[in-house]
Amino acid sequence: xxxxxxxxSVATPGSDAQGNPLRVxxxxxxxxxxxxxxxxxxxVNIGPQHPATHGVLRLVVELEGETVVRVIPHxxxxxxxxxxxxxxxxxxxxxxLTDRTDYLAPMSNNVGxxxxxxxxxxxxxTPRCQxxxxxxxxxxxxxxxxxxxxxxxxxxxxxxxxxxAFQQRERIYNLQEMWTGARLTTSLTRVGGLxxxxxxxxxxxxxxxxxxxxxxxxxxxRVLTRNAVWVGRTQNIGVLTAEEAINYSLSGPMLRxxxxxxxxxxxxPYLGYENYDFDVPVGEHGDVYDRFLVRLEECYxxxxxxxxxxxxxxxxxxxxxxxxxxxxPKSRAMNDMEAMIYHFKQVMEGVKAPVGEAYAGIENPKGxxxxxxxxxxxxxxxxxxxxxxxxxxxxxxxxxxxxxLLSDLIAINASVDIVMGEVDR
Amino acid sequence: xxxxxxxxxxxFGNAIGRVVDARGETIVxxxxxxxxxxxxxxxxxxxxxYNYLVDVTAVEYRDRERxxxxxxxxxxxxxxxxxxxxxxxxxxxxxxxxxxVDLWAGAxxxxxxxxxxxxxxxxxxxxxxxxxxxxxxxEGYPLRKDFPLxxxxxxxxxxxxxxxxxxxxxxxxxxxxIADAYDELPRDMRDRLAxxxxxxxxxxx
Numbered sequence: 001x002x003x004x005x006x007x008x009s010v011a012t013p014g015s016d017a018q019g020n021p022l023r024v025x026x027x028x029x030x031x032x033x034x035x036x037x038x039x040x041x042x043x044v045n046i047g048p049q050h051p052a053t054h055g056v057l058r059l060v061v062e063l064e065g066e067t068v069v070r071v072i073p074h075x076x077x078x079x080x081x082x083x084x085x086x087x088x089x090x091x092x093x094x095x096x097l098t099d100r101t102d103y104l105a106p107m108s109n110n111v112g113x114x115x116x117x118x119x120x121x122x123x124x125x126t127p128r129c130q131x132x133x134x135x136x137x138x139x140x141x142x143x144x145x146x147x148x149x150x151x152x153x154x155x156x157x158x159x160x161x162x163x164x165a166f167q168q169r170e171r172i173y174n175l176q177e178m179w180t181g182a183r184l185t186t187s188l189t190r191v192g193g194l195x196x197x198x199x200x201x202x203x204x205x206x207x208x209x210x211x212x213x214x215x216x217x218x219x220x221x222r223v224l225t226r227n228a229v230w231v232g233r234t235q236n237i238g239v240l241t242a243e244e245a246i247n248y249s250l251s252g253p254m255l256r257x258x259x260x261x262x263x264x265x266x267x268x269p270y271l272g273y274e275n276y277d278f279d280v281p282v283g284e285h286g287d288v289y290d291r292f293l294v295r296l297e298e299c300y301x302x303x304x305x306x307x308x309x310x311x312x313x314x315x316x317x318x319x320x321x322x323x324x325x326x327x328x329p330k331s332r333a334m335n336d337m338e339a340m341i342y343h344f345k346q347v348m349e350g351v352k353a354p355v356g357e358a359y360a361g362i363e364n365p366k367g368x369x370x371x372x373x374x375x376x377x378x379x380x381x382x383x384x385x386x387x388x389x390x391x392x393x394x395x396x397x398x399x400x401x402x403x404x405l406l407s408d409l410i411a412i413n414a415s416v417d418i419v420m421g422e423v424d425r
Numbered sequence: 426x427x428x429x430x431x432x433x434x435x436x437f438g439n440a441i442g443r444v445v446d447a448r449g450e451t452i453v454x455x456x457x458x459x460x461x462x463x464x465x466x467x468x469x470x471x472x473x474x475y476n477y478l479v480d481v482t483a484v485e486y487r488d489r490e491r492x493x494x495x496x497x498x499x500x501x502x503x504x505x506x507x508x509x510x511x512x513x514x515x516x517x518x519x520x521x522x523x524x525x526v527d528l529w530a531g532a533x534x535x536x537x538x539x540x541x542x543x544x545x546x547x548x549x550x551x552x553x554x555x556x557x558x559x560x561x562x563x564e565g566y567p568l569r570k571d572f573p574l575x576x577x578x579x580x581x582x583x584x585x586x587x588x589x590x591x592x593x594x595x596x597x598x599x600x601x602x603i604a605d606a607y608d609e610l611p612r613d614m615r616d617r618l619a620x621x622x623x624x625x626x627x628x629x630x
Contacts, residue, residue, distance in 0.1 A: 043596075043600060043601075045596075060596070060600050072597075072600060075556060075557065076555075076556060076557040076558060076559065079557045079558065081567060083542075083568060084567055084568055084572075084574065085574070088574055119448055120448070122448075244530075246476055246477055246502065247476075247529055247530045247531065248529075248530045248531045249477065249478050249479070249529060249530075249531025249532075249535075250531070260502070262502055267505055268505065356447055356448065357447075357450075357452075357484075358448050358450065359450060359498065359507075359509070361479070368479070370479065370480060370498075372480070372482065372496075372498075374484050374486075376486060376487060376488070382484065382485075382486055382487055383482075383484045383485070385480070385482045387479065387480045387498075391534065391538075392531055392534065392535070394534075395530075395531065395533055395534040396530075396531075399530070424557060425557075
């Protein structure tokens with residue numbers, strides 16, 4: 001009995017004088033355990049079919065003992081050629097493709113792509129549409145972070161937060177379904193407006209959500225933030241300094257966890273984000289733990305934004321009053337000659353964009369999602385480029401993981417918050 | 426208008442081509458020979474301080490007479506300004522621009538993607554391999570305009586190749602060398618790997 005107690009105290013040795021958690025001492029190299037084992041390097045293949053790689057990511061890892069010497073990532077298993085497909089489609093027909101890029105936050109992608117198209121065409125959207133798009137973006141941020149929290153906690157051995165997080169995500173999915181008719185393939189936006197206005201029950205249901213959702217966050221906070229196992233497995237793991245984070249072009253929570261206060265919603269506001277009262281959480285150490293704290297706090301802040309958006313949701317149309325961009329109502333198209341012509345031209349020819357190009361970046365849950373359109377004056381873009389935040393963030397994984405243990409690689413990979421639909425596009 | 430455009434014209438003279446300012450975005454065309462100097466200058470000069478590389482990509486137009494463009498989207502986090510640098514290349518000539526991986530580590534995968542999709546070589550890149558397509562992909566560069574939407578090979582040929590992939594080809598020579606597994610492979614497999622055959626079907630050509 002007493003022996004068991006000793007073992008437990010070794011497993012969770014408590015904290016040092018500065019309050020940092022102590023770790024179980026691990027021999028630096030296999031040669032310390034047995035001289036015969038020195039110099040042997042092992043090649044381990046993780047993925048592409050492995051639950052801890054969060055999709056079809058493949059990591060070829062060179063190990064010395066349990067220490068990662070080198071990580072060689074292989075991506076592209078889910079490459080679908082979205083950018084090529086976009087060159088053969090009208091601007092509105094591109095929107096369904098964006099559902100399938102970052103499929104954990106589809107509505108936010110829909111917003112990103114039409115913002116670029118509207119910038120290209122010089123379209124000003126209506127006030128109600130702006131607020132509804134903000135709601136869509138923040139709902140997406142919450143579900144994306146909930147998936148991140150759930151899967152990461154499972155990777156690190158905590159099962160319960162996964163269930164809580166997915167329960168909350170399910171509530172947003174129900175709202176998403178109420179609004180767009182789809183849970184994942186939302187295709188919410190249209191150039192110059194939205195697919196549909198929110199249904200009557202939506203506002204009250206979302207308000208109920210915003211009132212009860214922080215309770216779950218509090219619970220997750222209570223279970224994880226000061227949990228010895230969680231802290232021990234995440235603090236000082238995968239550290240990137242602010243300079244390194246900028247040099248690796250990281251964005252979103254990855255960049256902010258390293259202490260760079262950069263958030264497009266504050267620094268290059270779009271959709272009227274400058275009128276909302278919210279804070280941007282910034283980390284200090286740039287490790288996995290700080291990324292967790294930043295994402296957790298972002299959920300609270302998104303909830304704040306949702307509340308404000310619901311309070312100020314103005315009445316009025318959701319679509320711009322421009323028959324060249326927005327389809328006329330079906331009743332008019334069937335009875336009014338002019339409306340029918342516009343309907344025909346839009347369906348057959350699409351919405352034409354002027355010659356030129358436009359880049360619009362939005363703060364997606366994963367980081368800066370950029371959409372870059374180049375137009376030659378036709379209804380289909382010459383080039384549609386997605387700046388994929390997850391792809392660019394993932395590129396730093398070798399830098400972060402080398403020198404850590406293999407089990408830490410799982411934590412580091414989880415902390416990047418990748419979604420392979422977007423990495424491979 | 427981004428003031429860096431004027432500063433660039435003053436510093437580099439006729440290496441700077443036209444400057445376009447539209448929709449709040451500034452685009453500066455630079456001659457291919459000088460583009461690396463321009464990017465170094467933009468990153469390292471005090472007052473410019475473009476320390477963040479947003480994106481590297483390329484554009485090919487449907488009009489075959491127009492040059493292919495390589496695009497760098499730069500950002501200064503301190504002044505919150507964006508600047509787009511473009512280089513025009515003749516698609517019939519050699520497609521090569523200097524790499525900027527030593528300036529921005531984030532350019533590594535972005536340049537690999539442009540190489541993979543457009544066939545633009547980034548000279549000085551430490552590890553210029555295909556990234557989204559597999560390394561022995563033989564159909565060409567998917568985002569070029571002369572590449573058909575369904576690929577160059579017929580569907581049956583694509584299926585045939587997919588079913589006939591060489592299983593030992595999933596590790597690169599470098600990776601196999603790490604594990605010492607290379608020595609344990611049969612001689613014919615080693616020969617094929619040494620000739621650079623990875624996912625290709627033996628004797629298919």
